[in-house]
Amino acid sequence: MDRRRIVGREGVKTSKYIVPCFLFVELVIMAGTVLLAYYFEYTDTFPVHVQGFFCFDKAFSKPYPGPEDDSKAPPVLVYSLVTAIPTVTILLGELASFLTKPEATQEKTIVTADCCYFNPLLRRIVRFLGVYSFGLFTTTIFANAGQVVTGNQTPHFLSTCRPNYTALGCHSALQYITERRACTGNPYLITSARKSFPSKDAALSMYSAVYTVMYITLVWRTKGTRLTKPTLCLTFLSLAVLVGIVRVAEYRNHWSDVLAGYLTGGAIAAFLVTCVINNFKQTQSQLPPLPPAVHPPRPEPSLNMPMVAMHCVESPLEKLSGPQQVPGVLYTGIT
Numbered sequence: 001m002d003r004r005r006i007v008g009r010e011g012v013k014t015s016k017y018i019v020p021c022f023l024f025v026e027l028v029i030m031a032g033t034v035l036l037a038y039y040f041e042y043t044d045t046f047p048v049h050v051q052g053f054f055c056f057d058k059a060f061s062k063p064y065p066g067p068e069d070d071s072k073a074p075p076v077l078v079y080s081l082v083t084a085i086p087t088v089t090i091l092l093g094e095l096a097s098f099l100t101k102p103e104a105t106q107e108k109t110i111v112t113a114d115c116c117y118f119n120p121l122l123r124r125i126v127r128f129l130g131v132y133s134f135g136l137f138t139t140t141i142f143a144n145a146g147q148v149v150t151g152n153q154t155p156h157f158l159s160t161c162r163p164n165y166t167a168l169g170c171h172s173a174l175q176y177i178t179e180r181r182a183c184t185g186n187p188y189l190i191t192s193a194r195k196s197f198p199s200k201d202a203a204l205s206m207y208s209a210v211y212t213v214m215y216i217t218l219v220w221r222t223k224g225t226r227l228t229k230p231t232l233c234l235t236f237l238s239l240a241v242l243v244g245i246v247r248v249a250e251y252r253n254h255w256s257d258v259l260a261g262y263l264t265g266g267a268i269a270a271f272l273v274t275c276v277i278n279n280f281k282q283t284q285s286q287l288p289p290l291p292p293a294v295h296p297p298r299p300e301p302s303l304n305m306p307m308v309a310m311h312c313v314e315s316p317l318e319k320l321s322g323p324q325q326v327p328g329v330l331y332t333g334i335t
Helices: 002-010 018-042 073-099 120-150 157-161 187-193 202-219 229-248 253-274 316-321
Strands: none
Touching: 018 120, 073 120, 073 202, 073 229, 120 202, 120 253, 157 187, 187 316, 202 229, 202 253
């Protein structure tokens, strides 16, 4: 019993830096990421680059689809699914793993002295959801930064810009307009129509789908069926692809914008899962093996059986390896 207690304590990892690092490093980075995403999304701190356009450009002449809330995939629905699906999946997966895994294999960490333990279930949930939240805001920052820097127009840009072609002197479709005052429409809609590359909704959807799919693939252990994991993974990926298709069908983004969003979100999710949280593996150190038990030698039982004399049979190998008698010659030896 004492030996088991010693081995269990040797397998426990002691760390005095978890709480300070969480309070003074991770929370600061997380707060800075959220603040930067807020400035990109809701303020004019970073002005959008103003690109010119060709007169009567058919690539930007699609009809105005209406506000974002009228879309078949409105931002409220997309952001709700992006937040809820990974959270529920991770909670269910970690709870099921914690209840079915033996206590000896659970990772444990002492915070200070010998009194304060981090519950392995709580720690893994906070770790995975914290990294996911960080990646979610990071994806938002990358998408907004790309839109602000490039200033690419949406397919319905000219419908919201409403340029006065007569005043601009547009006599040919090859004429390029660079004037900032070329648009006469709503300034807010015009600014929104200049934020097309990459598609933020596509980036967030693909980031959420890839992160969730990698979690299901690497953590879930399904027994009795081989179609549960592939079905869930394909469903989540299909939802992410469907968001991009809706954005293109409603003339809110180009195909290149959606593909760039997919690449951005998928790359960030793969990087965080692979390099930051090490493919969702637990960080439990290996327990030292128990030494083999030493047993006293057992006395051999004495068999009160009569000894039987066996006739000795010479082996053929002994005949070949022995000295050979040559007729007429007395063999004495080799010197």
